[in-house]
Amino acid sequence: MPAKRTLGYLALGATSAVALIPTLWILVISLRSTRDVADDPIGLPVPPTLANYTEAWNTARFGDYLLNSFLIAVGVVVLVVITGLLAAFGMTTLRPPGSGALLAVFLIGMTLPIWALINPLFRLVRDAGLLDTRSGVILVEAAIGLPLAIFLFRSFLRDIPTDLVEAAVIDGATPLRVLVHVTAPLALPVVYTVIVFQFMFSWNEFVIPLFLLQSDEARTLPLGLSFFQGRYGSDQSLVSAGAIMASAPIVFVYLLFQRHFVSGLTAGAVKG
Amino acid sequence: MGFGLWSGPTHYLFIVPALAIYAAFVLYPLVQTLGISFTDWDGLSSTRDGVGVENYRKALTDGRLRSALWNNLTWVVGSWLPQAFGLGLAALLSANWIAGRTAFRTIFFLPATLSLVVVGVMWNAIYNPLWGGLNTALEAVGLDSLTRAWLGDQTWALPSVINAANWTYFGFAMVIFLAGLQSIDQSLYEAAALDGAGSWRQFLHITVPGLRNQINLLLVISFINTLRQFDLVFIMTGGGPGNASELIGIYIYDLIQLRRQVGYGSAVAVLLTISVLITSVIFLKVREEN
Numbered sequence: 001m002p003a004k005r006t007l008g009y010l011a012l013g014a015t016s017a018v019a020l021i022p023t024l025w026i027l028v029i030s031l032r033s034t035r036d037v038a039d040d041p042i043g044l045p046v047p048p049t050l051a052n053y054t055e056a057w058n059t060a061r062f063g064d065y066l067l068n069s070f071l072i073a074v075g076v077v078v079l080v081v082i083t084g085l086l087a088a089f090g091m092t093t094l095r096p097p098g099s100g101a102l103l104a105v106f107l108i109g110m111t112l113p114i115w116a117l118i119n120p121l122f123r124l125v126r127d128a129g130l131l132d133t134r135s136g137v138i139l140v141e142a143a144i145g146l147p148l149a150i151f152l153f154r155s156f157l158r159d160i161p162t163d164l165v166e167a168a169v170i171d172g173a174t175p176l177r178v179l180v181h182v183t184a185p186l187a188l189p190v191v192y193t194v195i196v197f198q199f200m201f202s203w204n205e206f207v208i209p210l211f212l213l214q215s216d217e218a219r220t221l222p223l224g225l226s227f228f229q230g231r232y233g234s235d236q237s238l239v240s241a242g243a244i245m246a247s248a249p250i251v252f253v254y255l256l257f258q259r260h261f262v263s264g265l266t267a268g269a270v271k272g
Numbered sequence: 273m274g275f276g277l278w279s280g281p282t283h284y285l286f287i288v289p290a291l292a293i294y295a296a297f298v299l300y301p302l303v304q305t306l307g308i309s310f311t312d313w314d315g316l317s318s319t320r321d322g323v324g325v326e327n328y329r330k331a332l333t334d335g336r337l338r339s340a341l342w343n344n345l346t347w348v349v350g351s352w353l354p355q356a357f358g359l360g361l362a363a364l365l366s367a368n369w370i371a372g373r374t375a376f377r378t379i380f381f382l383p384a385t386l387s388l389v390v391v392g393v394m395w396n397a398i399y400n401p402l403w404g405g406l407n408t409a410l411e412a413v414g415l416d417s418l419t420r421a422w423l424g425d426q427t428w429a430l431p432s433v434i435n436a437a438n439w440t441y442f443g444f445a446m447v448i449f450l451a452g453l454q455s456i457d458q459s460l461y462e463a464a465a466l467d468g469a470g471s472w473r474q475f476l477h478i479t480v481p482g483l484r485n486q487i488n489l490l491l492v493i494s495f496i497n498t499l500r501q502f503d504l505v506f507i508m509t510g511g512g513p514g515n516a517s518e519l520i521g522i523y524i525y526d527l528i529q530l531r532r533q534v535g536y537g538s539a540v541a542v543l544l545t546i547s548v549l550i551t552s553v554i555f556l557k558v559r560e561e562n
Contacts, residue, residue: 018439022395022439087289090285102291111549116544118528119308140297143298175282204389223389226507229393
């Protein structure tokens with residue numbers, strides 16, 4: 001039925017336009033001067049200018065923001081994957097007495113709104129001298145990311161056949177060796193999922209940096225961009241260049257690792 | 273289970289690092305918030321007085337909290353739209369005659385990867401009353417009468433922000449449904465086609481029931497995430513004009529950061545937490561029954 005197919009592709013084409021046009025429009029604006037945009041909001045960038053990018057890079061500390069976002073996200077990923085995998089292995093495979101209760105305590109964390117924690121967290125981090133530091137944000141974001149990681153790891157470890165582990169035990173392997181040589185390699189797909197989810201969570205997180213990072217040079221990309229918008233809100237070309245710089249790295253990574261990305265983000269859905 | 277050769281307290285060492293981080297930065301603050309919610313603390317003074325359940329009693333009659341809750345619930349209903357849309361897209365994309373499935377999926381999911389701050393900045397430009405894309409487009413097609421200051425309008429501010437959130441959400445819903453569609457037995461469609469059922473009836477009687485779990489999951493995720501929304505409103509309207517687009521998260525931020533009513537703000541946060549916990553438990557129960 002050609003009519004049905006035509007309608008189908010029309011719907012998909014229109015939806016693609018809806019998905020892409022806002023981003024493309026901002027990209028176009030970022031390549032034009034603010035005066036041009038005010039004269040003709042939907043005009044094309046002829047000739048394109050990179051002036052907004054150099055100005056945003058120089059007046060705001062987008063270089064610093066980028067580095068902060070990256071180092072914090074990597075720190076969170078490393079901390080969550082290592083401690084989360086150890087804990088999930090402990091509670092699922094080794095299962096010392098009380099593991100069930102401990103697991104329940106961890107899993108409750110998946111549902112907590114940040115507002116139930118943020119005021120005491122601010123004081124805790126301040127009193128520890130970690131305000132305005134990447135370490136402070138890493139520790140807090142790791143703590144908040146751990147429940148989901150443990151949940152995902154546990155769902156996977158539970159299904160690993162016990163004879164695999166038992167065989168290694170009979171060969172005299174210690175628990176740590178079993179984790180490193182048997183369990184962890186098997187769990188690689190779920191490790192990727194956790195890496196993507198935690199990285200994206202940290203990269204896009206706004207409220208935690210908003211409370212814990214106060215000086216300009218300590219800010220992450222979303223936080224820096226929000227302050228940038230507050231200060232230069234009337235200069236849309238400049239703000240658009242900032243928005244493109246803040247999102248380009250993640251869009252690039254998304255296009256490269258699409259499959260892992262989608263499974264990582266949808267696994268995050270159970271975080272609820 | 274238990275591995276006879278392994279035993280002893282050293283097994284707890286595997287759990288200790290995660291538990292230490294989690295206890296310090298989640299459990300301890302949570303207990304503190306609970307404690308503060310029974311006081312009148314302003315967040316600064318070295319002293320605080322216990323006020324019993326006064327903060328909770330106040331919350332029950334707080335008009336501003338009720339209006340924020342109402343906005344949150346409006347948002348919940350608004351988020352059903354991209355879910356339905358995502359369901360339709362998933363069904364369309366899994367039709368066997370579709371070419372370019374991966375490309376479409378990649379494009380539709382793209383908005384879901386953006387930080388909400390970026391999305392807010394983007395849609396602020398679209399809604400700008402003077403040169404925004406939306407008003408410019410409406411004028412271009414002769415619909416000048418529909419142009420307005422979208423985010424500055426008492427009636428339109430909240431729907432406008434919800435619309436921006438929905439833009440990031442339909443591709444996400446679609447991906448969840450696409451995964452669910454793979455587990456539906458294809459022979460059901462073949463049998464239905466033999467019985468003369470058209471695509472619409474197949475969709476209603478095979479696809480939708482087959483995706484019951486995904487629909488259930490998305491309804492709960494959107495409910496819980498919507499209750500916790502903050503970023504977009506903070507970037508786009510700050511809760512205004514007036515309190516027209518205020519959410520519970522924005523209200524709590526205002527209470528603990530700006531108004532220095534940390535005791536009362538904590539009580540509202542505890543109530544929010546309890547609502548989210550109850551919803552999650554109901555969801556798990558329903559899923560177990562299925």
